[in-house]
Amino acid sequence: MNFEKEIKKLLLKEFNLKDVQLSVPPNQDMGDYSFPCFSLSKKLKKSPNEIAIEFQNKLKTTKNIKQIKAIGPYLNFYVNNSLLAEEVLIEIHKQKKKYGSSHSGKGKKALIEHTSINPNASPHVGRARNAIIGDSITRILKFEDYKTKSHYYVNDIGKQISMLSIASEGKKITFENLLDMYVDFNKKLKDNPDLEKEILANLKKLEDGDKKIKKGFKQIVDVCIRGQSRLFSELGITYDAFDYESQYLWNNKTKDILNKLKKTKKLFVDEHGRQVLDLKGYNLPMKVPVYVLTRGDGTSLYSLRDLAYTIDKLKKTRKNNFVVLGEDHKLYFNQMKTTLSLLNLPSPKMIPYSFVLLKGEDTIGKMATRKGTVVLLSDLMREAKEKAIKAIKEKRGDNYSKKKIEQLSKDIAYGAIKFSMLKVSNEKNVIFDWNSALNFEGESAPYLQYTHARASSILRKANKRINTKNISFEFKTEEENKLIKSLKQFKEIVKKSIDEQKPNYIANYLVSLSQEFNEFYHKHQVIVEDAKIMEQRIILVDSVRQVLENGLNLLGINAPCEM
RNA sequence: GGACCUGUAGCCUAGUCUGGAUAAGGCGUCAGCCUUCUAAGCUGAAGAUCCAGGGUUCAAAUCCCUGCAGGUCCGCCA
Numbered sequence: 001m002n003f004e005k006e007i008k009k010l011l012l013k014e015f016n017l018k019d020v021q022l023s024v025p026p027n028q029d030m031g032d033y034s035f036p037c038f039s040l041s042k043k044l045k046k047s048p049n050e051i052a053i054e055f056q057n058k059l060k061t062t063k064n065i066k067q068i069k070a071i072g073p074y075l076n077f078y079v080n081n082s083l084l085a086e087e088v089l090i091e092i093h094k095q096k097k098k099y100g101s102s103h104s105g106k107g108k109k110a111l112i113e114h115t116s117i118n119p120n121a122s123p124h125v126g127r128a129r130n131a132i133i134g135d136s137i138t139r140i141l142k143f144e145d146y147k148t149k150s151h152y153y154v155n156d157i158g159k160q161i162s163m164l165s166i167a168s169e170g171k172k173i174t175f176e177n178l179l180d181m182y183v184d185f186n187k188k189l190k191d192n193p194d195l196e197k198e199i200l201a202n203l204k205k206l207e208d209g210d211k212k213i214k215k216g217f218k219q220i221v222d223v224c225i226r227g228q229s230r231l232f233s234e235l236g237i238t239y240d241a242f243d244y245e246s247q248y249l250w251n252n253k254t255k256d257i258l259n260k261l262k263k264t265k266k267l268f269v270d271e272h273g274r275q276v277l278d279l280k281g282y283n284l285p286m287k288v289p290v291y292v293l294t295r296g297d298g299t300s301l302y303s304l305r306d307l308a309y310t311i312d313k314l315k316k317t318r319k320n321n322f323v324v325l326g327e328d329h330k331l332y333f334n335q336m337k338t339t340l341s342l343l344n345l346p347s348p349k350m351i352p353y354s355f356v357l358l359k360g361e362d363t364i365g366k367m368a369t370r371k372g373t374v375v376l377l378s379d380l381m382r383e384a385k386e387k388a389i390k391a392i393k394e395k396r397g398d399n400y401s402k403k404k405i406e407q408l409s410k411d412i413a414y415g416a417i418k419f420s421m422l423k424v425s426n427e428k429n430v431i432f433d434w435n436s437a438l439n440f441e442g443e444s445a446p447y448l449q450y451t452h453a454r455a456s457s458i459l460r461k462a463n464k465r466i467n468t469k470n471i472s473f474e475f476k477t478e479e480e481n482k483l484i485k486s487l488k489q490f491k492e493i494v495k496k497s498i499d500e501q502k503p504n505y506i507a508n509y510l511v512s513l514s515q516e517f518n519e520f521y522h523k524h525q526v527i528v529e530d531a532k533i534m535e536q537r538i539i540l541v542d543s544v545r546q547v548l549e550n551g552l553n554l555l556g557i558n559a560p561c562e563m
Numbered sequence: 564g565g566a567c568c569u570g571u572a573g574c575c576u577a578g579u580c581u582g583g584a585u586a587a588g589g590c591g592u593c594a595g596c597c598u599u600c601u602a603a604g605c606u607g608a609a610g611a612u613c614c615a616g617g618g619u620u621c622a623a624a625u626c627c628c629u630g631c632a633g634g635u636c637c638g639c640c641a
Contacts (some may be wrong), residue, residue, distance in 0.1 A: 011635095021581085023584095025584070026583095026584060026585075026586095026587095027581095030584080034582090034583090034584085036583055036622095038583075038621055039621090040623070041621070042621085048621080071584080073583085073584085073621095074583085074584070079578085091599070107580080155641055158641050159640060159641075160640085160641075182606050200639080236566075245641095272617055272639060273639090274639060283566095283636065284566085284637085285565055285567080285636080286565085286566085287564090287565080287637055288637085289637095292638080292639075294637040294639085296639055297614045297639080301639075301640085301641090302640070302641045303641090306641085326635085327567080327568065327634080327636080328636060329636085329637055330566090330567060330568085330635075330641095331635090331636050331637060331640090332636080332637095352567095352568085354568070354569080354634070354635075355634070357634075363633090364633085364634090366634080366635085391603070395601090395602090395603070396601090408631090412603085422574075423577090423589095424576065424577090425569095425576090427567095427568055429568090429569070429576095429577085429633080429634055431575085431634090433574095433575085435590085436575065439589090439590075440603055441590085441603060441604090442588090442589040442590060443576080443577095443589045443590085444589085447589095448605065449603085450603045450604075451604085453601070453603095454600085454601055456606080457600070457601055458600045458601090461600055500580090503584095504576095504577085505626075508576090508578095508588090511589085512577095512588080515588080516603060518605065519605075519606095521600080521605085522596090522602080522604075522605045522606080523605090525599075525600065526600055527599095527600050530626075533594095539601095562601085563601085563603075
């Protein structure tokens with residue numbers, strides 16, 4: 001049932017208003033919805049307080065709206081709590097793992113590209129933000145019933161690979177030692193500009209089909225992709241497809257695109273011999289509004305290959321096509337969007353996020369693989385897991401088996417890492433700090449997981465089947481009714497979160513739901529003599545547990561039943 | 564120089580789209596609560612010129628303008 005609609009109808013009917021905006025009072029004992037009377041003040045030539053009282057006296061309560069009360073200039077409405085409780089709790093009980101889905105993607109396809117880390121080294125924490133946000137959005141899309149495919153674009157032919165192929169000559173290549181090689185080589189490059197020529201020459205050879213170079217590149221990329229996949233799959237992040245950029249070197253798609261762009265009459269060859277698209281008049285904030293597509297020697301640039309790739313992605317899924325990119329790509333993405341529009345094509349939707357910054361001695365800056373100023377994801381994962389194991393042993397002694405500790409420590413550690421990134425909005429910089437990344441208390445994944453485990457524990461102890469037929473939905477306490485109202489909100493939070501591609505809405509919601517549950521837990525006993533009260537509290541606890549599980553899953557975080 | 568994002572207690576954040584009632588959490592600090600369903604928890608206290616200045620409005624953290632500070636971009640990189 002829709003209380004808001006009913007209240008609006010009530011107001012519109014009685015007072016002949018065009019439209020009313022309802023708001024929610026700051027706390028529960030002031031009601032569930034309110035109508036601020038300020039706007040009518042001029043028209044009726046009365047004070048808003050007078051209007052509120054007048055309305056209060058005229059309006060009649062209904063089955064759904066139990067009380068209507070003027071509080072100062074506001075007219076406040078109280079809904080029928082037991083009807084609300086019955087509706088919400090039974091819905092959760094029926095839908096279980098699907099509760100919260102609006103099924104808005106039913107019958108639709110979606111495609112999301114995320115992570116797409118350069119295969120040149122073990123990834124740092126900043127890169128992980130992309131993967132974690134992307135994976136969460138993938139999960140939400142699937143939850144909303146979009147037939148979703150996640151793609152990882154492998155930049156396997158860039159300058160960085162060329163650099164590594166030179167740097168690694170005669171050396172053993174492992175996922176772990178690539179970073180050092182890359183950093184060293186970048187230092188050398190600074191002192192020796194001739195190396196730059198060698199790098200480009202290699203790329204030219206590759207594009208001309210040189211087999212030896214091709215093999216060398218592939219070796220490095222394979223090692224990287226294997227290492228990265230292992231790492232991300234350990235985190236519970238997987239991909240439906242790995243798309244290799246190199247395929248756009250040797251197929252004719254890039255040439256086709258250049259031909260098509262020629263027809264727009266905006267393609268020209270500049271003084272360096274590059275093929276460039278003129279983007280004047282599209283309001284792009286650049287000194288020279290162009291999109292450079294090839295090098296002077298005719299080899300393709302990332303921009304051209306990416307264009308071909310994006311068009312391929314659009315062929316698969318024209319709408320609901322997303323790509324998670326760092327904020328540094330914003331302008332670049334607009335260039336591509338404009339170019340696509342010249343070809344009469346739509347653009348994917350960019351999901352931008354800001355960088356994870358690292359505090360230096362007296363500086364603050366983004367992590368740079370090139371400079372080696374990074375915190376590696378693998379190091380963070382290891383530290384977090386060690387901390388989790390220590391905490392489990394401290395708190396639970398020797399109660400858990402080795403196998404269980406292994407699984408639980410991963411759930412907690414990786415959950416904490418993911419949550420620390422998902423709870424802040426995408427566009428906010430995160431300043432990396434070991435303490436808050438490894439935080440297991442307060443607004444953290446372990447807090448939510450603990451709340452879930454606690455609810456699960458009550459249900460285990462109560463050991464009762466839920467039979468919705470006999471339950472009374474007349475909840476007496478403030479804490480219970482507050483929880484029910486929060487449970488009802490979950491669906492709209494999920495919807496908002498996917499509409500705006502912001503997982504942090506869900507993260508923040510779960511924190512406040514957990515806080516409310518823990519308040520309830522400390523104030524009221526669930527397992528009690530009174531069978532009627534116990535039964536209704538059990539379905540409530542089970543509902544909270546279910547919503548926590550569903551919400552955590554959408555963030556890619558496991559919800560253990562015991563911890 | 565141009566463009567985008569961010570600025571809220573000592574620290575980290577929510578709220579800003581869609582203006583509304585005492586600005587909401589967490590960390591840290593201080594004081595309490597485990598013989599009762601898991602203390603990774605709960606209760607209480609202290610702590611805020613919502614970056615600054617103008618404007619719009621009955622009403623501004625929220626909308627508009629002007630500054631300031633931090634991040635990002637404007638490449639024969641990806």
